[in-house]
Amino acid sequence: xxxxxxxxxxxxxxxxEPFEVRVQIxxxxxxGYRTDDxxxxxxxxxxxxxxxxxxxxPVFVVRMSSGVAANPYLRFFVTARASGELxxxxxxxxxxxxxxxxxxxxx
Amino acid sequence: MRRGFALALGLWAAALGAQTRPISxxxxxxxxxxxxxxxxxxxxxxxxxxxFLWVARGEVLWNAGAGSASRSCASCHxxxxxxxxxxxxxxxxxxxxxxxxxxxDARIDRCRVRHxxxxxxxxxxxxxxxxxxxxxxxxxxxxxxxTIAGPARAAFDRGEAFYRQRHGQMNIACAQCHDANWGKxxxxxxxxxxxxxxxxxxxxxWQGVGSLQRRIRACLFGVRAQMPPPGAPDLTxxxxxxxxxxxxxxxxxxxxxx
Numbered sequence: 001x002x003x004x005x006x007x008x009x010x011x012x013x014x015x016x017e018p019f020e021v022r023v024q025i026x027x028x029x030x031x032g033y034r035t036d037d038x039x040x041x042x043x044x045x046x047x048x049x050x051x052x053x054x055x056x057x058p059v060f061v062v063r064m065s066s067g068v069a070a071n072p073y074l075r076f077f078v079t080a081r082a083s084g085e086l087x088x089x090x091x092x093x094x095x096x097x098x099x100x101x102x103x104x105x106x107x
Numbered sequence: 108m109r110r111g112f113a114l115a116l117g118l119w120a121a122a123l124g125a126q127t128r129p130i131s132x133x134x135x136x137x138x139x140x141x142x143x144x145x146x147x148x149x150x151x152x153x154x155x156x157x158x159f160l161w162v163a164r165g166e167v168l169w170n171a172g173a174g175s176a177s178r179s180c181a182s183c184h185x186x187x188x189x190x191x192x193x194x195x196x197x198x199x200x201x202x203x204x205x206x207x208x209x210x211x212d213a214r215i216d217r218c219r220v221r222h223x224x225x226x227x228x229x230x231x232x233x234x235x236x237x238x239x240x241x242x243x244x245x246x247x248x249x250x251x252x253x254t255i256a257g258p259a260r261a262a263f264d265r266g267e268a269f270y271r272q273r274h275g276q277m278n279i280a281c282a283q284c285h286d287a288n289w290g291k292x293x294x295x296x297x298x299x300x301x302x303x304x305x306x307x308x309x310x311x312x313w314q315g316v317g318s319l320q321r322r323i324r325a326c327l328f329g330v331r332a333q334m335p336p337p338g339a340p341d342l343t344x345x346x347x348x349x350x351x352x353x354x355x356x357x358x359x360x361x362x363x364x365x
Contacts, residue, residue, distance in 0.1 A: 005163060007154035026160040028314070070314035071157045 003027075004088065004100040012107035013080040021052065021060070023088060024073045025098065031066040045093045047072065054104070055084035080106045128352055129286040130300055135356050141290075141299040142365060146311070150363035158240060158309035158361025161233070161316045165241025168234060174225025180238075183222065187245055195243035196252045196358055199347045201259040208262040210343045212239045212318055230337035236316045240307040243360035250357055251304065253350040262340075266348030269341060275332025281345075296365075302353040303346065305362020316361060319346055 007022040025047065032044025044066060052060040059078050078086070087101045139147050149155050169180045169187050184190040199210040205217060212230065215238050219225045228235035255263040270281045284293070285301030292298070306319035313321075320342040324334045335341040 003160075005154070005159060022154050024154070024157060024160060026164075069311075071160060073155060073157065 003098050006086070006088065006100060006102045008086075008102060008104065012105050015080055015082075015106050018077040018079050020075060021078055021086065022073070022075045023050075023052075023100075024071060025050070025090065026071055027092065029064075029066070029068055029070045029072060033066070043093075047090050047092045050074070050088065050090040052076075052078075053087045053089075054078055055082060056087075059086075080104070082106055128354070129282065130289075130352065132355055135302070135353060136300055137304050137356055137359065138299040138302055138364060139305065139359065139362060141297045142363075146363055146365055150305075150359065156309065156361060156363055158307070158316055158363060161237045161240040161307070161309075162244050162361055164233070165237035165239070165244075168238050169241055173219065174223035176222065176224045178223050180218070180223075187241065191242045191245040193246050193249050193252075195239075195246040195360065196249045197254070199253065199259075199262075199343050199350065201257065201262070203258075207340065208259060208343050208347060210318075210320070210346050211243060212236075212320075213338060213343070215239055215242065231318060231321055233316075236307050236318065239318070240316055240361050243307060243358065246358045247360060248357050250355045251350050251353050253347060253354070255347065255351050259347065262344045263347050263351065265341075266344035266346070269345050270348050274327060275330040277330040277332075279330045281326070300353075301349065302356055303349045304353060304356050305359045305364055307360060308362040308364050310364045312365065319349070322364075 004023060004025045009019050013019045027047055028045065029047065030042055030045040032042070034042045036042055046066055046068065047064050050062045050064070051058055060076050062074065064072065083104060083106045085101050085103050087099070089097070089099050091097045139150055142150075149157075153159055166187070172179045172182075180187070195211055198214065199208050200214075201207070202209045202214065202217070209217065212235055216228050216235060220227050228238075253259075273280045273283075281301065284298050289298050289300045303319045306322065307316050308322070309316050310322070318337075320337055323342055323345055324337070327334045
């Protein structure tokens with residue numbers, strides 16, 4: 001199941017230059033403040049942490065809370081150093097883990 | 108005498124075919140032109156458009172075997188990018204084997220049950236929306252081209268009647284907002300022309316993708332009317348009428364709306 005989409009600039013990246021990484025994850029980001037049709041509280045379930053590793057080294061970590069809307073969309077910059085891969089990992093309040101990876105080619 | 112009658116019948120049929128639309132083709136505007144710049148930007152950038160999460164999932168489902176026949180959509184239809192191009196622009200359409208008007212979601216589900224022998228997917232379930240978003244996306248940029256001739260005519264007439272009928276405690280017909288007052292303000296919202304081009308669409312209010320029927324139900328809720336259940340023939344009939352009103356407008360699926 002496609003749970004996340006990662007977008008990198010098209011083509012080869014320039015060594016030493018920053019490039020934009022965009023990631024979008026399918027997740028309800030349930031706030032914990034809502035109730036269902038029967039009035040029962042819906043437990044909070046948000047992505048707690050998302051980590052992006054570039055060839056194994058963490059380059060971006062975010063801790064999210066109930067203030068972030070469903071299907072979070074994040075953009076950040078990483079400096080191109082070497083070809084390899086960006087590996088994303090995240091975990092939500094329910095303990096469900098997700099992972100996605102994408103190859104990086106530095107010219 | 109008989110020839111005269113046939114001629115009159117022919118003229119009447121021609122007049123029906125040439126029925127003038129409430130909004131002239133030159134004035135037709137997609138719903139996105141009524142949205143704010145931020146919403147439009149989200150739709151225009153495929154990497155930012157959350158609807159593509161459903162499209163991507165739809166592609167996986169398209170190629171995955173399902174049901175006791177263990178067949179995938181692709182086993183019969185092949186590559187959706189070629190096989191499904193332009194299909195969504197023709198829906199809702201009358202289905203001879205079903206004997207009724209079907210909208211895209213119902214057509215996909217029917218295919219699932221009959222040919223894949225898989226369990227029916229509930230209306231508004233993420234899997235069904237993912238498949239219809241994926242199929243509809245193959246027609247992005249193509250003009251709506253539904254037919255209201257032949258067996259679809261009765262459904263079209265019912266759809267038009269529903270559109271012009273006043274509904275709910277507010278006693279408002281669809282036409283009063285979307286034909287007579289589009290472009291004006293309803294609180295903070297600009298009233299759109301009510302075209303179906305974006306659907307299945309990612310609606311920020313829903314924080315997810317929903318069908319056109321869900322959107323029509325939301326409008327009915329807004330005027331405090333009884334809402335037909337998802338998949339009800341009433342809603343499919345209105346869908347056909349809305350598509351005819353928007354003939355020629357390009358599809359945007361998956362669109363982004365507020």
